[in-house]
Amino acid sequence: MKIWKFGDDIDTDAIIPGRFLTIYDPKELASHAFEGTRDEFSKDASAGDVIVGGRNFGCGSSREHAPIALKGAGIEMVIAKSFARIFYRNCINTGFLPVVCPEADKISEEDIITPHLDEGYLDVSGKKYITEPVPEFLSKIVEAGGLVEYARSMDEVETCIK
Amino acid sequence: MTKTITEKIFSRKCGCDVSAGDMMVVPVDAAMVHDITGPLAVEMFYRMKGEKVFDPEKIIMLFDHQVPADSITAAENHIMMRKFAKEQGIHNYDIKEGICHQVALETGKIMPGDIVVGVDSHTCTYGAVGAFSTGIGSTDMGFVLRFGSLYFRIPESIRVEAEGRFASRVGPKDLIMKTIGDVGADGATYRAAEFMGGAFEDMEIPGRMTCCNMAIEMGGKAGIVPPDEKTKAWLSQWGDVNAGDFDLKPDEGAAYAGKVEYDVGDLVPQVAVPHNVDNVVDVDEVEGTRLDQVFIGSCTNGRYEDFVEAAEVLGDRKFSDDVRVIAIPASKTEYLKCLRGGIIEKFVEAGALFEAPCCGPCMGGAFGLIGVEEVSLSTSNRNFRGRQGSTKGEVYLCSPATAAASAITGVITDPREV
Numbered sequence: 186m187k188i189w190k191f192g193d194d195i196d197t198d199a200i201i202p203g204r205f206l207t208i209y210d211p212k213e214l215a216s217h218a219f220e221g222t223r224d225e226f227s228k229d230a231s232a233g234d235v236i237v238g239g240r241n242f243g244c245g246s247s248r249e250h251a252p253i254a255l256k257g258a259g260i261e262m263v264i265a266k267s268f269a270r271i272f273y274r275n276c277i278n279t280g281f282l283p284v285v286c287p288e289a290d291k292i293s294e295e296d297i298i299t300p301h302l303d304e305g306y307l308d309v310s311g312k313k314y315i316t317e318p319v320p321e322f323l324s325k326i327v328e329a330g331g332l333v334e335y336a337r338s339m340d341e342v343e344t345c346i347k
Numbered sequence: 348m349t350k351t352i353t354e355k356i357f358s359r360k361c362g363c364d365v366s367a368g369d370m371m372v373v374p375v376d377a378a379m380v381h382d383i384t385g386p387l388a389v390e391m392f393y394r395m396k397g398e399k400v401f402d403p404e405k406i407i408m409l410f411d412h413q414v415p416a417d418s419i420t421a422a423e424n425h426i427m428m429r430k431f432a433k434e435q436g437i438h439n440y441d442i443k444e445g446i447c448h449q450v451a452l453e454t455g456k457i458m459p460g461d462i463v464v465g466v467d468s469h470t471c472t473y474g475a476v477g478a479f480s481t482g483i484g485s486t487d488m489g490f491v492l493r494f495g496s497l498y499f500r501i502p503e504s505i506r507v508e509a510e511g512r513f514a515s516r517v518g519p520k521d522l523i524m525k526t527i528g529d530v531g532a533d534g535a536t537y538r539a540a541e542f543m544g545g546a547f548e549d550m551e552i553p554g555r556m557t558c559c560n561m562a563i564e565m566g567g568k569a570g571i572v573p574p575d576e577k578t579k580a581w582l583s584q585w586g587d588v589n590a591g592d593f594d595l596k597p598d599e600g601a602a603y604a605g606k607v608e609y610d611v612g613d614l615v616p617q618v619a620v621p622h623n624v625d626n627v628v629d630v631d632e633v634e635g636t637r638l639d640q641v642f643i644g645s646c647t648n649g650r651y652e653d654f655v656e657a658a659e660v661l662g663d664r665k666f667s668d669d670v671r672v673i674a675i676p677a678s679k680t681e682y683l684k685c686l687r688g689g690i691i692e693k694f695v696e697a698g699a700l701f702e703a704p705c706c707g708p709c710m711g712g713a714f715g716l717i718g719v720e721e722v723s724l725s726t727s728n729r730n731f732r733g734r735q736g737s738t739k740g741e742v743y744l745c746s747p748a749t750a751a752a753s754a755i756t757g758v759i760t761d762p763r764e765v
Contacts, residue, residue, distance in 0.1 A: 194532050194533070194623055196729075196731045198711070198729070198731040198732075198733055198734050199731065199732060199733065202711065202733050202738075203412075203710040203711040203712035203734070204711060204712050204716075206383045206384075206412075206712060207383075207413065207418060207420035207421050207424055208420070209386065209387055209390070220738075221732075221733050221737070221738030221739075222732060222733065222738050240533055241532055241533035241536065241566065244532060244533065244566065245468065245563075245729060245731060246467075246468050246710075246729075247384060247466060247467055247468040247482040247483060247484050248383070248384060248484075249384065249387055249484040249485040249486060250387075267533060267536065269533065269536060269566060270536055270537050270566065270568055271468055271482055271483065271484060274483065274484060274487060275484035275486065275487075278484060278486035278487055279484075279486055320370060320500070321370075322370040322498060322500075323498075331486070332391075332395075332486045332487065332489075332490055333391060333394045333395055333486060333489070336395040336396075336489075336490055336493065336494070337394070337395055337396055339494075341494070342372055342494045342496050343372065344361075344371075344372045344373055344374050344496045345360070345361035345362065345363065345371060345372070345373060345374075346371060346372070347363070347365070347369050347370075347371055
């Protein structure tokens with residue numbers, strides 16, 4: 186497992202540039218992930234790798250190609266201090282768990298991360314970093330494996346119920 | 348209980364007392380899909396066992412990012428979307444009408460108090476007419492196409508209050524960039540920005556669109572200006588205003604998560620410096636920066652009023668031979684206004700390329716890309732590294748007045764000094 190560390194405000198244009206948005210295949214998208222900003226990512230990322238970001242990870246465009254490209258590259262988990270709203274939803278919807286960890290900036294690429302998300306923390310080279318729980322409503326979508334799987338079991342939706 | 352505009356919109360829609368933090372599934376009044384994120388939304392609709400869309404009348408479909416098709420894959424995506432529209436009985440505006448957000452408002456299907464979603468982050472633009480509108484991903488849109496509703500976390504709101512009158516050649520774009528610089532790129536994450544005060548009351552709908560459009564650049568889920576007589580007059584060009592809730596305003600004492608205040612009379616032209624939209628400075632800090640390309644257009648600043656603002660700065664002069672000037676109106680309507688108002692002739696004679704309505708260079712996907720070490724000055728909404736082409740290029744953001752002044756001189760220039 187390799188850790189790919191990024192800074193604050195990583196935008197979805199960086200994750201997958203606009204000129205590749207006609208592509209929908211995860212593997213092909215992955216081959217252009219971070220093109221021009223971190224070229225080694227598409228060459229060296231492999232199954233089980235983890236991305237660690239700072240504040241506002243995934244800001245900008247609503248392109249779902251971004252989490253799809255990361256999944257296509259084999260990324261198992263994205264951990265960040267905070268996420269941009271649409272990217273966070275897109276991760277949940279595509280069955281890709283975004284992990285909010287206020288101490289994510291303390292993680293280095295040399296660390297070893299063992300997630301204990303049910304207990305609400307990451308073991309980072311022996312240190313315990315608290316993770317924020319997924320809102321209860323969204324955990325149903327996460328448990329189903331994404332919004333598609335969640336929706337497939339429904340014939341209609343009850344609205345306006347708190 | 349006192350409520351923000353956002354809480355009122357959701358409460359009225361749901362017929363119950365809704366407050367910030369509540370999580371619920373809510374029906375939408377309109378849904379916008381375009382050529383980039385639409386194809387995946389259609390695929391998700393089918394994967395969710397969708398057969399017929401919830402209501403073809405409430406779906407606004409068009410192509411704007413890669414038009415006319417700039418590659419075979421873009422052409423194939425367009426074919427797929429056309430087929431879907433035909434099978435589902437959805438009116439498809441295709442490549443003819445312009446940029447999704449401008450066109451969506453021109454359909455007359457979006458009224459104050461509506462809840463609207465779109466598969467584009469700048470869907471927050473529709474708050475300019477008092478709607479709650481927000482950008483979503485393709486899987487979310489697949490769900491909307493099937494069920495006509497979506498899960499929402501009702502956001503807290505921040506209040507952006509602006510009073511006073513803009514100085515000459517300073518305007519709404521400078522105000523919203525200043526706000527983003529102050530609030531920060533994630534300062535309004537999971538919040539709605541509610542724009543109020545005399546400066547917004549005086550502002551025409553195009554300026555309100557500019558401000559609401561960029562709410563996402565501070566992380567905002569939505570941007571909203573309370574609807575008024577200006578909103579009613581503007582919308583009455585397009586649709587039945589009796590369907591709108593024009594009384595929307597926040598309750599006295601409603602709880603806001605934050606507040607920023609401006610006297611717009613003190614404001615000077617603003618520029619967002621590479622590579623973040625919240626990296627905002629007064630124009631004098633970057634004056635003299637060499638430019639290769641100037642883009643006037645986009646859903647942020649592609650309206651007739653924006654071109655008039657630029658044309659007024661231009662006067663009888665020519666654009667610099669050292670810059671490529673690309674001008675693109677936001678919709679067919681705006682294009683025709685530019686045509687009839689003499690703007691196109693003026694721009695073309697001054698040395699600009701005046702293109703048909705579309706997103707153009709804004710997203711770096713179609714044409715007008717910049718190369719290595721090139722510098723673009725743009726009236727659009729994002730200056731991320733690589734946004735308009737090479738990741739070794741740079742994008743600065745500004746108002747139409749600053750763009751025009753800079754296109755004349757070939758370097759970033761204060762529009763008050765030309």
